[in-house]
Amino acid sequence: MSRITVKVGLASCGVAAGAMEVYHVLEQYQKHGADLNLVQTACIGMCFEEPIVELSGMDLGTISLGKVEAGQIIDFVESYQNGRIPSGNIILADKQEGKHNELLAGQYRIVLRNCGVIDPKSIADYEAHFGYTALRKALTMKPESIVEEVKSSGLRGRGGAGFSTGLKWSLAAKAKGSKKYVVCNADEGDPGAFMDRSTLEGDPHNVIEGMIIGAYAMGADEGYIYCRAEYPMAIHHLKTAIEAAEAKGYLGKNILGSGFNFDLHIKEGAGAFVCGEETALMQSIEGKRGMPTIRPPYPAASGLWGCPTNINNVETWANITWIINKGAAEFRKIGTEKSPGTKVFALAGKIAGSGLIEVPMGIPLRDIIYKVGGGMKTDKPFKAVQMGGPSGGCIPASMLDTIVDYDSINATGAIMGSGGMVVMDSGTCMVDVARFFLNFTQNESCGKCTFCRIGTRRMLEILTRITEGKGALEDIQHLEELATNIINGSLCGLGQTAPNPVLTTLRYFRDEYLAHIEAKHCPAGVCTSLLHYEIIADKCIGCTACSRKCPVTCISGAVKQVHMIDQNLCIKCGACYKACKFEAIRKG
Amino acid sequence: MEQDFSMLDAIISKYRNRSGILIPLLQDVQHTLGYLSKEAMRYVSVQMGIPAADIYGVATFYSMFKLKPQGKHIIRVCKGTACHVSDADGIKEALRSELGLQGDEDTTSDMMFTLMEVACLGCCSLAPVIMVDDTTYGKLNPESIKAILERYGEEA
C-alpha cells in the first residue's frame, strides 16, 4: 500500500463545524499504526461543506470530502487506501466526479493560492510553495524599482477605497524621515466579512513577506499588524509565523545578509469599528482612544508617532509576493484595465456556496452568485446582494450584470468594500436591512462629528418608526436630507458613507418603504410590529398546540374547535405559527 | 477600606516607562481581575503616572473593556449582517429566555453567564453563530440553544 496524505481543514469555521474531532480520530488512527501522512491546513474556501478532508496519494487522484463526521472518516480513508472511491460526500476531485468542481472553475487564486493547500503553521511548507523567493528577489532590486513594479501592476488597495498602492508607496518612500513604519490593517470590522481572517489563518507568511518587501521598498524598519481580537486563530498563526521567520533570518537584523533590518509586531484591536479607519487605527496602536484625525497630514507624511507610515489592507499586502515573482505585466493580464488582478470575496447569507472565493476583476455579479456561489440556498428568489458593509449598499436583481471593478460597483451606489457579500432573498426586508446598518454605524460612531453622531441616530429613529408602522411619507424626504448633511458634515469615512445603505435601498426598493409607510405592511414578513397572525378556520383542527404556546394566552378555543387569536392582545411573537403542525396559521 | 491591588504590580512593572501600552496593559489587568473596576483603574493611574481621565477614556471607548463584573462564561451572539439575515434575533431571544435574563440584564444572577452582542465572528458561512468562551457554534436555530448551554452546567 502506498502512503497517502490526509489533509484536514482546521480554520476557525472548520473547527466550529467539528473538524477538530475528525482530526483527533485520525491522530489516534495514526498512533495505532496506520501509515498515513496527516496534515493540517486552513480555509479551503468551501466553508459551507465543513468539515472538509482531502485524500491524496493514490491513483484515484485527489478527493475532497465535505461534511465529514468523526465516525465516518476511518472508513473513507480505508476505502481510499484500498483503491476504492469513498462512499461519502465528494465535493472536489481531479480525476473523479466532484459535486462542486465547477464552483472552482470561475476562480483565479493569487491571494488564496496557498490557503487550504499548505499547513499555515509550517514555514517549511510555505517555502516549498515558493515562499520567501519574492523577498530574495526583491533584496537584489533597488527599492525604487520595487515601488515602480507595484505601481505598474496597477494594484489598488483592497481595504475598500481602491487607492493605487504603488502611488501610496511612492509617497511613503519619498517622505523625509529616518524612522518609517509599515502597517497591515487586519481590523476587518465589516460585519459579514471574513476574507482577512481566512487569509491570515491560511497563509500568514504571504502577508508577512509582502510587508517585508514593502518595508524594504519604502525604507521602513518597523511594522505592525493590527488584528481584531475576535480572531484568536489568526493572531496565533501570525505569532507562530513571525517567530519562524525571525529564526530563519527573514525578519530582524540584517535580513538574509542584505544589511536591511525589519521588526514586525502584532497589535490586537480592542473592539471598535472606527479603528479600521487608518488615522484612528494609528491612534489605537499608540494606545489612545481610536478617534480619526483630520487628513492631511496623510500617514505617508506623518503617521505613527509622527513618522511616515504606510498602511495597507491584508489582501493588498498578500498580492505583493505574486507581483514581485511574476511581474507587473503578468498581473495586468488578469482583471480589467482600471482594476487589474483578482478580488477575494466572502460569500454569506442566503447563498448555497457560502465561503471564500477569489475571482478575476471584471466578472459579472451574476456569475459570482449563480456560478461560483452555486446559486441560492433555498427556493426563495434572489433579491439583493449587499456589498461594502455599513459603508456600502444593496445591489438589486436588475443590476446583476454589473461587473466587479471599483468604478462599476461605485456606479450602483454600493462600493467594492473589502469583500463582504451578503446575499439576500425574498425573505429579507430591505428597510430592516437599512435599519440594521444604521444601528451599527450609530453605535460605532466615535462621536467627534455632530452630524455623524446625532444624524445617524435621527436616521435610525426614523427607520425604526417605519419598521414599526408609524412612518409618514415625509420621513423619506427627511432621510434623504439627513443623508446629505451627514455625508457633507463628517470627518472620516464612517460618517461619510453611513447613509449609503439607506440611500441604495431607497433607490432600488422604494416600494418597500412605501408599503411599510402607507399600507403598514412588510412585504418580506420580517418587521414584527407589522406582522399579523391569523388562524385559518378551514385548516384548524383544534389541537390546542398554539394556545398552549402563546405567552400572553390570547388564543381562545376549546379542544377540537376552531381557535381564534385576539388581535388586541397578540404580541406577534410567532410562537403559535411555529407550533401549528397543520399550516392553519397565516402570517402576513 | 483600601483594596489590595498588589497582584497588579507585576503587570505594571512590565509596562512601566514604555509608550503605546495602555491598551495591552488594561487588557492584562482585565484578564487578572475579570473586569476594570474604578478602584483598579485608579490604582493603575497612580502607579503608572497616567491621568485617570486617559484611562477611563480608553476603557470606555473600546467594547472589549468591561466595567462591570462578568459571568464565568461569556456568550457572544453574532449580530453581523449574515447572522442578522439568518435570524440572529431569534437566537438572542432563545438565549435570554433560557438564561432567564430580564429587562436589560446581561449577566445571570448566579454569575455563570454574561451575554453580549458582537459585530461579526468571522464565521459568516455558518450563520447564525454564537461563541461561548473560545468555542464557536454555528448553523444554530433557537431550539439548539438549550443543549449548548447544558454543556456549561446550566441548571435550566
Ligand SMILES: Cc1cc2nc3c(=O)[nH]c(=O)nc-3n(C[C@H](O)[C@H](O)[C@H](O)COP(=O)(O)O)c2cc1C
Ligand atoms: C470606518 C472605517 C473603517 C475601516 N475599516 C477597515 C478595515 O477593517 N480594514 C481595512 O483594511 N481598511 C479599513 N478602512 C480603510 C482604511 O482607512 C484604509 O483606507 C485602508 O486600510 C488602506 O489600505 P489599502 O490601500 O490597502 O486598501 C476603514 C475605513 C473607515 C473609514
Ligand code: SF4
Ligand atoms: S465621521 Fe463619525 S466616526 Fe468619523 S470622526 Fe466623525 S464622528 Fe467619528
Ligand code: SF4
Ligand atoms: S403570535 Fe404569539 S402572541 Fe400572537 S397569538 Fe401567536 S403565540 Fe400568541
Ligand code: FES
Ligand atoms: S473552508 Fe473552512 S474557513 Fe473556509
Ligand code: FES
Ligand atoms: S455575520 Fe455572524 S459570523 Fe459574520
